[in-house]
Amino acid sequence: MQVTFPHMGYIYVGIAAMAKWLNVGVVVPPPTSQRTLSLGVKYSPEMVCLPFKLSLGNMIEALESGADTIIMPGGLYGCRFGYYHKAQEAILRELGYDFEMVSQELGIMHMVKRITRGTPLREVITGLRFGLTKMNVLHELEQMVHKKRAVERDRGEVSRIHRDGTKAIENAADHQELKRVRQEYLQTLKNLPTVSPPIPLKIGITGEFFIAIDPFANMDMDVELGRLGAEVCRPLSVGEWIRFTPVPIILGLREKDRSHKAAMPYLSRNVFGDGWQSVGEKVLHARDWDGLVHVEPFGCLPETMARNIMPSIKDGLPVLNLIFDEHTAKAGVINRLEAFVDMLRKKKRRQVKVCV
Ligand code: SF4
Known part of the structure; x- marks a missing residue:
């Protein structure tokens, strides 16, 4: 099984971490680009909202890269988001892709079971914890980035650190490495030379x-x-x-x-x-x-x-x-x-x- 999911900011980092921890194959879609948008626009209903088009584009690019299972939230929402996964599944099938669409429509545990296929619950919880910890660290890094970017002395330096830090968090293999990466990048940001606007x-x-x-x-x-x-x-x-x-x-x-x-x-x-x-x-x-x-x-x-x-x-x-x-x-x-x-x-x- 090769699992994929739309980007939606940095959410993909946490989901990829959970999947890898549980030894589930992962295909992260290529970074969202003009091509992603063009694909999404080409195959979506014209009047549907932009997140639908971008996530559909992500899915197409991931399926082209070898994914066979798509994770997409869905179910009881009061807006179009609730049926994104159904409409996207129909569009992708019409395009001839062979895949499984997994959403949490029947409950989050049902979704987890379908992806992890028999992995003991304890392992699943540990994997979830690791993915959530990564997302929390990304959130912390981002908050510091917002503060520092407004007052940075050397233009572009904060964005460079943010990019490198995100990559390092994505690549961290365990909690210990994640802790080290967190400290390193938060400290680097703290020490950056600043100016007062x-x-x-x-x-x-x-x-x-x-x-x-x-x-x-x-x-x-x-x-x-x-x-x-x-x-x-x-x-x-x-x-x-x-x-x-x-x-x-x-x-x-x-x-x-x-x-x-x-x-x-x-x-x-x-x-x-x-x-x-x-x-x-x-x-x-x-x-x-x-x-x-x-x-x-x-x-x-x-x-x-x-x-x-x-x-x-x-x-x-x-x-x-x-x-x-x-x-x-x-x-x-x-x-x-x-x-x-x-x-x-x-x-x-x-x-x-x-x-x-
Ligand atoms: S909130 Fe609902 S209607 Fe609005 S863009 Fe998101 S999915 Fe579409």
Whole structure:
């Protein structure tokens, strides 16, 4: 069996680690590229959302590289994500590929059993733990990268360390090596020479999960904002998603729970996808962020609702809304980010002057 899965940011690192730990063959799709997007667009329904097209492109490239089993979440979601795997399976079969589609529709344990085929539960849990630990380390590294990129002295140095660190985490064979890699890269980032920007900015990114976390889909927005001297804060992350810490879960202290609570006066129920959280993040971080970039794929209903509710939240937090599809051009995204950062700086400078 050769298992594969779509990229979705760095999630693939954790899944590959779990599979390798359990001696399951893995085919990581080639990095998402223009070819991936073209394949996805060619074979997807025209109006379906961008994450569908990109993940379909990943699947085609992985099947071309020898994969025979695809892992894709699916099941009871309130938006199209719930039936992605069914539609993608039908498209791939029509294209003539021979493979098995595995989703957690019948429960996560059912999915794990189908992939691990008789591996003792203890082993499975150990493998899961290793994969989750890798994703947590990636999350830690990414948070430090966001802080440092905004103030780095030598342009591009943080991105280089981030790339190398991600590769080293991906290649770490056991917990001990992972611990060493974590310390090494966090320390390297801490020791980097920095400059102080005249007006430091904190910009939140929220919106649809896939676009918010996937660097190809959002056109390296983190890097562009960092280049403009803004620290990126992104509560939607794989680390937040997979962290299992019982006390915050029981007490409702996770970012997700807090944002849902904050959204209540404006949106009192789950609209699925990440729409509820998007509204809540704006309320929750109105004081600690200087601006918010809200990202959504074209045609995404939950985020369309969130986008239309946001102007009614009169908290003074400026919002830049960016809609992505296969026609979105990077130059246009950069242009809008630059104008947004400029506007935030002017606003902050005025506030500083008033205080002085
Ligand atoms: S949240 Fe939006 S973009 Fe994501 S699958 Fe659902 S409808 Fe599509």
